[in-house]
Every structure is written in structure tokens, then in C-alpha cells.
Amino acid sequence: MLVLGIQGSPRKKGNTAHLLSIFMKAAAEMGAETITINPYDYKISPCLEYTACEKTGTCPIKDDVETLIYPLMRRATIIVTGSPAFFYSAPSQLKALIDRTQPLWSRKYRLNLDDPIRPFRKGFFLGLGATKGKRLFEGFDLMMRYFYDAAGASYEGMLGYREIEKPGDMAKHPTAENDVRTEAERLIRQYMTRLRLVFLCRDNSFLGPAAAAFTMKEAGCVYDAESFGINPSEKVHSGLVPLMAEKGIDLGFVNPAGIEKFHGDINSAMKIFIGSNESEADGFKYDVFWKTPDYKDQDVNLDAILDLISEKVSGLNK
Missing domain, CATH: 3.40.50.2300 (Response regulator)
Structure with missing residues (x-):
């Protein structure tokens, strides 16, 4: 089984990368194949709302999303996304990728096609932000719920961490490693007996x-x-x-x-x-x-x- 990690921060060795790496390391230790991608490493054009995907199930924009990222999402049994909060939402390149999953949604809900892995695919979110605002992750929760539905995954929840601002803050968090490993093991364990x-x-x-x-x-x-x-x-x-x-x-x-x-x-x-x-x-x-x-x-x-x-x-x- 493949566990696909999406690292949504432009800082490739920052707090978000550290948080996601805990999940991916736990998955690898349990025997899963793991691949981590960063949207900033790919050519991802924004959705231009051509709506052609609702009839064809494919996007007329030809870039790395269709040739490289869709295939990985379709192979994955678990997709875990990590992101910092930029103005209480996702960074632009991650949001561009999320918007471009509309063709996957269309294949299911417009063309009535069943992705054979869809019933087993799970999605999880790991978030962090500098502020301690109570509503910091409300937007993420809704966005991830519908992103994962489009990607053909059930949304299994999130872990969000506040007041993470300086380099190394995530590594110093007293419960994060245990929190993340527990969730990773919960999601993956059910599939390892197949x-x-x-x-x-x-x-x-x-x-x-x-x-x-x-x-x-x-x-x-x-x-x-x-x-x-x-x-x-x-x-x-x-x-x-x-x-x-x-x-x-x-x-x-x-x-x-x-x-x-x-x-x-x-x-x-x-x-x-x-x-x-x-x-x-x-x-x-x-x-x-x-x-x-x-x-x-x-x-x-x-x-x-x-x-x-x-x-x-x-x-x-x-």
C-alpha cells in the first residue's frame, strides 16, 4: 500500500516538513510504501474553470498534475496533507493543487465511474500556524473534507498545532510526535493484514x-x-x-x-x-x-x- 504525503509548505525543511515526516516515518516502519511530494516542486497551473472536466473527466490544462500527481493520488491508499496557515488558509501552490482535483470529482459524480481503491482510501490533515486563534483550522477542516472527497478518500480528521512560528518549534512540541504516530498507526494498521x-x-x-x-x-x-x-x-x-x-x-x-x-x-x-x-x-x-x-x-x-x-x-x- 502507498502512503502519499503532500507537504504544502514552501519551506522544504521547516516545521510542516518535520510534522509530516513523523507520519511518513511511522508509515514506513509499519511496512508501507511512502512517497512525499511538495507542490512547489511541480508545474501546477491554477484551475481556470473550463468545466470541460465535467464532461470528459480530464483537465485540458496539461502540466504535472495530470501526468505525475493524479497517478500518485490514484495509487495511494492513504493521503496525508501537511500545511502551514497562510491567512487562515493553505499556501497558494497547495491550494492550486487542491483546486485541480475537480476532474477526479467529475469522474465519480458526473461520469459515474468507480475508482477501485476509493472505498479504502483515507485522508488526514496535519496543520500548524503561528497564531493561537481559536478558529485557525476551521477553514482547513472544510477545505480538506471536500478535497479528500474529490480525491476519492474519506476524511479521517486532523491534528492542528498553534503558536508554531520559529524554526524548530514543531520539533520541540511536547506531544506532537506521539499524536502523529498514534494517528498514523490507527489509519495504517487496518490495512496491513491484507x-x-x-x-x-x-x-x-x-x-x-x-x-x-x-x-x-x-x-x-x-x-x-x-x-x-x-x-x-x-x-x-x-x-x-x-x-x-x-x-x-x-x-x-x-x-x-x-x-x-x-x-x-x-x-x-x-x-x-x-x-x-x-x-x-x-x-x-x-x-x-x-x-x-x-x-x-x-x-x-x-x-x-x-x-x-x-x-x-x-x-x-x-
């Missing part, structure tokens, strides 16, 4: 992503399913996303990953290889082989292949 299931295929552009999506949709409470390729393609097959959308499953922003991206010990996971021939495994060890027609054959029925994979996934729990 069985890791890895779908392997040659290029991970069609078979693997479909199998992982079907598994998460049908049995995500039992399995933590991912897919990897031995020689991954740069993009998913052009027919995958629209065909899965016809089945109500959203695979938008999925990128094929190579087996080298697997986090942890691959031998601890159940490995299912999917392909038209076992020779495609190229000597890679696996536990089960699922034979499917060659999806690259021009005469093959791609929808029938997806139905076959869905049937095999249904059999996992029998």
Missing part, C-alpha cells in the same frame, strides 16, 4: 491493471492487489480505460509499472502471471498462471478477455 497479491504480465498495459482493478473492487478488504510488468509499456493499452469504464470501473491515470517498482519482499506476495503463454514470464517465478488470449491479436475480443479476467478474480474468494 494479503498482498501481485499480477504479473509482460508489459502491464492491459491484463495486469484490469486484474488488479477487478480484485480491489470485489475483494479489496481481503487483498492488496497491484500489477507489474516484466518489460512495462510507457502507457496502458488504448482500449483498456474505455472498456473498463463501460463496466463502471475507473482506470484513468493508471501508468504501467515495472516489477522493479515493487515495494518490499516480492516473495511475501502471491504472484499470478497472466498471459497467452507461460514463456512470456521469461523465467520469472510465480505461483499461478492465468492463460488468456493474446490481447494484441487484431481479431481478439478485448471485452471478452476482460470478462474472463473478471471471472478468474471472482474465483479467488471461492
Whole structure:
């Protein structure tokens, strides 16, 4: 499982970074994959309210949000955001990222597509500010509630710290480390008992992503399913996303990953290889082989292949 941290402060080694690092360190110690991003490191244009995303589910603005950040948000099981208070709200670059999640909201609420990880994704907020005002985090609470809904996560709450102004103030806080670690462990523990299931295929552009999506949709409470390729393609097959959308499953922003991206010990996971021939495994060890027609054959029925994979996934729990 991936824990994605969003560090919203322009100060890359300041109090916000320290606060978020406590959460991410706890997650890593529990065995989760962790990635921390800072919006200031990316090209993020502000939302221009084109409203095209409500019809297409994609943003016409082409920048790092669509190519780099959406894919990470879609992979993540937990998204934790850290931010300082700028005029009782988020810094501009973080707010720009939040505004740009409207396409993800549209895919669910306008196009009726189900992100297969959505039922399990959790969101949490870590905030701090220099003032001791009682209403310091009221705006954040509302903003995060709706940001996480757009991102496909349930909002699990927040920790807010006042009178944090000087460098090092957060590290000196008497309860912050214990507070944050407790929340991290609470959120992550429930997922660490799931069985890791890895779908392997040659290029991970069609078979693997479909199998992982079907598994998460049908049995995500039992399995933590991912897919990897031995020689991954740069993009998913052009027919995958629209065909899965016809089945109500959203695979938008999925990128094929190579087996080298697997986090942890691959031998601890159940490995299912999917392909038209076992020779495609190229000597890679696996536990089960699922034979499917060659999806690259021009005469093959791609929808029938997806139905076959869905049937095999249904059999996992029998």
C-alpha cells in the first residue's frame, strides 16, 4: 500500500516538513510504501474553470498534475496533507493543487465511474500556524473534507498545532510526535493484514491493471492487489480505460509499472502471471498462471478477455 504525503509548505525543511515526516516515518516502519511530494516542486497551473472536466473527466490544462500527481493520488491508499496557515488558509501552490482535483470529482459524480481503491482510501490533515486563534483550522477542516472527497478518500480528521512560528518549534512540541504516530498507526494498521497479491504480465498495459482493478473492487478488504510488468509499456493499452469504464470501473491515470517498482519482499506476495503463454514470464517465478488470449491479436475480443479476467478474480474468494 502507498502512503502519499503532500507537504504544502514552501519551506522544504521547516516545521510542516518535520510534522509530516513523523507520519511518513511511522508509515514506513509499519511496512508501507511512502512517497512525499511538495507542490512547489511541480508545474501546477491554477484551475481556470473550463468545466470541460465535467464532461470528459480530464483537465485540458496539461502540466504535472495530470501526468505525475493524479497517478500518485490514484495509487495511494492513504493521503496525508501537511500545511502551514497562510491567512487562515493553505499556501497558494497547495491550494492550486487542491483546486485541480475537480476532474477526479467529475469522474465519480458526473461520469459515474468507480475508482477501485476509493472505498479504502483515507485522508488526514496535519496543520500548524503561528497564531493561537481559536478558529485557525476551521477553514482547513472544510477545505480538506471536500478535497479528500474529490480525491476519492474519506476524511479521517486532523491534528492542528498553534503558536508554531520559529524554526524548530514543531520539533520541540511536547506531544506532537506521539499524536502523529498514534494517528498514523490507527489509519495504517487496518490495512496491513491484507494479503498482498501481485499480477504479473509482460508489459502491464492491459491484463495486469484490469486484474488488479477487478480484485480491489470485489475483494479489496481481503487483498492488496497491484500489477507489474516484466518489460512495462510507457502507457496502458488504448482500449483498456474505455472498456473498463463501460463496466463502471475507473482506470484513468493508471501508468504501467515495472516489477522493479515493487515495494518490499516480492516473495511475501502471491504472484499470478497472466498471459497467452507461460514463456512470456521469461523465467520469472510465480505461483499461478492465468492463460488468456493474446490481447494484441487484431481479431481478439478485448471485452471478452476482460470478462474472463473478471471471472478468474471472482474465483479467488471461492
